[in-house]
Amino acid sequence: MRIAQHPILTFDRGKEIHFTFNGQPMTGYEGETIAAALHAAGVKVLAKSLEKHRPRGFYCAIGNCASCQMIVDGEPNVRTCITLLKEGMKVETQEGKGKIQ
Amino acid sequence: MREVELLVIGSGPAGLCAAISAASSGAKVLVLERNFKPGGQLIKQTHMFFGSESQYASHRGVDIADILLSKIREYGDQIEIMLNATAVGFYEDNVVTVLKDEKEYFKIKARSILCATGAYEKSLAFPNNDLPGIYGAGAVQTLMNVYGIRPGDRVLMVGAGNIGVIVSYQLLQAGIQVVAVLDAAPRIGAYLVHASKLARMGVPILTSHTVKEAIGTDCLEAAVVCEVDDRFQPIPGTEKRYDVDVMCISVGLSPLNELLAMRGVEMKYVPQLSGYVPLRTEYCETSIPGIFVAGDASGIEEASSAMAEGYLAGLCAAAGLGHVPADFEQRKQTYLKQLEDLRSGPVGDRIRAGMKISQL
Ligand SMILES: Cc1cc2nc3c(=O)[nH]c(=O)nc-3n(C[C@H](O)[C@H](O)[C@H](O)COP(=O)(O)OP(=O)(O)OC[C@H]3O[C@@H](n4cnc5c(N)ncnc54)[C@H](O)[C@@H]3O)c2cc1C
Ligand code: FES
Numbered sequence: 001m002r003i004a005q006h007p008i009l010t011f012d013r014g015k016e017i018h019f020t021f022n023g024q025p026m027t028g029y030e031g032e033t034i035a036a037a038l039h040a041a042g043v044k045v046l047a048k049s050l051e052k053h054r055p056r057g058f059y060c061a062i063g064n065c066a067s068c069q070m071i072v073d074g075e076p077n078v079r080t081c082i083t084l085l086k087e088g089m090k091v092e093t094q095e096g097k098g099k100i101q
Numbered sequence: 102m103r104e105v106e107l108l109v110i111g112s113g114p115a116g117l118c119a120a121i122s123a124a125s126s127g128a129k130v131l132v133l134e135r136n137f138k139p140g141g142q143l144i145k146q147t148h149m150f151f152g153s154e155s156q157y158a159s160h161r162g163v164d165i166a167d168i169l170l171s172k173i174r175e176y177g178d179q180i181e182i183m184l185n186a187t188a189v190g191f192y193e194d195n196v197v198t199v200l201k202d203e204k205e206y207f208k209i210k211a212r213s214i215l216c217a218t219g220a221y222e223k224s225l226a227f228p229n230n231d232l233p234g235i236y237g238a239g240a241v242q243t244l245m246n247v248y249g250i251r252p253g254d255r256v257l258m259v260g261a262g263n264i265g266v267i268v269s270y271q272l273l274q275a276g277i278q279v280v281a282v283l284d285a286a287p288r289i290g291a292y293l294v295h296a297s298k299l300a301r302m303g304v305p306i307l308t309s310h311t312v313k314e315a316i317g318t319d320c321l322e323a324a325v326v327c328e329v330d331d332r333f334q335p336i337p338g339t340e341k342r343y344d345v346d347v348m349c350i351s352v353g354l355s356p357l358n359e360l361l362a363m364r365g366v367e368m369k370y371v372p373q374l375s376g377y378v379p380l381r382t383e384y385c386e387t388s389i390p391g392i393f394v395a396g397d398a399s400g401i402e403e404a405s406s407a408m409a410e411g412y413l414a415g416l417c418a419a420a421g422l423g424h425v426p427a428d429f430e431q432r433k434q435t436y437l438k439q440l441e442d443l444r445s446g447p448v449g450d451r452i453r454a455g456m457k458i459s460q461l
Pocket of ligand 2: 057059060061062065066067068079080081082
């Protein structure tokens with residue numbers, strides 16, 4: 001799902017970053033946010049809504065709407081659209097509000 | 102608690118120009134930015150900007166961000182940009198609370214505060230509008246232009262204003278199919294140059310149309326659209342189904358300025374400026390002395406006016422702190438004149454009317 005050729009933009013992908021999504025190994029690139037890397041890997045459902053448990057994807061991608069909140073390294077409610085991917089990150093789908101450690 | 106002279110919230114064109122302007126008068130500035138990258142909306146805009154020469158028209162948005170950031174660097178540690186730092190509270194004693202890296206929470210006290218938080222994309226009400234695959238048009242632009250990631254294979258664009266039409270064109274540039282652009286209004290809102298480019302590439306622009314519902318279980322699979330009458334009511338029997346995996350919502354922006362409302366700044370609903378905005382003087386100062394606003398946070402306009410407002414607000418905020426440069430009056434008049442020019446002509450009618458109502 002990555003754009004290989006573009007008439008005006010070039011994408012210098014940084015080095016590969018390895019992380020897990022619900023325990024599954026995944027690869028993204030340095031400089032990508034968690035939500036972007038997941039989207040490139042075909043993962044669109046990032047969380048389940050608080051009450052009706054409906055699927056949630058990102059919506060604004062600028063950290064404003066909270067639709068992309070996930071559990072990252074055990075921390076709930078991380079806005080994955082503005083949080084950069086890091087080597088070894090543990091990313092999990094968030095169901096409901098999440099628990100504070 | 103950290104204390105700063107001038108705190109600028111947001112590092113879009115308005116915030117960056119405000120910081121440059123205040124620093125050039127001698128103020129020390131801290132800029133808070135919730136994203137991991139400064140530049141606001143500019144970082145995802147690959148098209149040549151309209152506007153005037155003094156606001157870098159005919160440069161691409163991304164390049165304008167780089168120009169401003171290199172200017173910022175000239176001021177060394179007089180301007181600090183703190184990234185991954187979201188301002189989440191704004192209190193009476195001019196204390197702003199900050200969430201850093203999604204886990205640290207601390208306070209910053211400032212002698213003067215300038216809010217340049219920009220705007221958010223409005224959403225649209227229809228059944229299943231919360232399905233993954235339905236995104237703000239700006240979000241899709243970020244995914245494509247900043248990260249080089251395809252949002253999907255087939256896109257329905259809702260909204261034929263400038264943003265909807267520009268993002269549609271950029272989708273085509275990235276090799277993604279746009280099945281149609283629709284708008285509830287009977288006319289296309291975008292500038293003709295942008296709309297004709299799309300039409301030439303064979304993308305239908307359906308006016309007087311809206312989304313009836315989205316279909317899908319875990320993600321968007323299809324959208325049902327229909328025609329609307331002159332009172333924007335759906336016309337039965339006109340439904341059409343598009344199998345799409347992405348729908349972009351581009352039905353306008355609203356100013357993002359809850360922080361100012363929280364601080365108790367006088368606010369007013371001004372439709373010409375697209376939402377609630379703070380009342381302010383001609384020099385961008387709100388009803389509370391020492392608190393300023395600039396850019397889309399004060400009313401939806403353009404990057405060009407956001408920059409001019411940023412320069413003006415930064416100049417005046419620094420002056421309020423005692424940093425009055427020798428050419429203060431001259432600079433103030435220059436920025437006021439730039440704003441007047443940007444808002445002149447028939448396109449600026451709406452903005453000028455909005456400005457009048459929101460003036461203190
Ligand atoms: C597709 C598209 C095309 C456009 N084309 C043009 C054009 O051709 N010419 C033109 O002049 N304009 C154009 N614009 C408009 C222009 O981009 C905006 O008007 C301009 O970016 C507004 O600048 P700003 O600094 O007010 O806000 P923004 O650029 O939105 O910046 C606001 C910043 O504040 C940050 N922020 C928000 N809240 C907080 C908080 N609580 N704490 C910390 N940080 C926060 C945000 O992350 C963001 O970085 C276009 C816009 C779009 C979307
Ligand atoms: S998508 Fe809106 S906050 Fe991340």
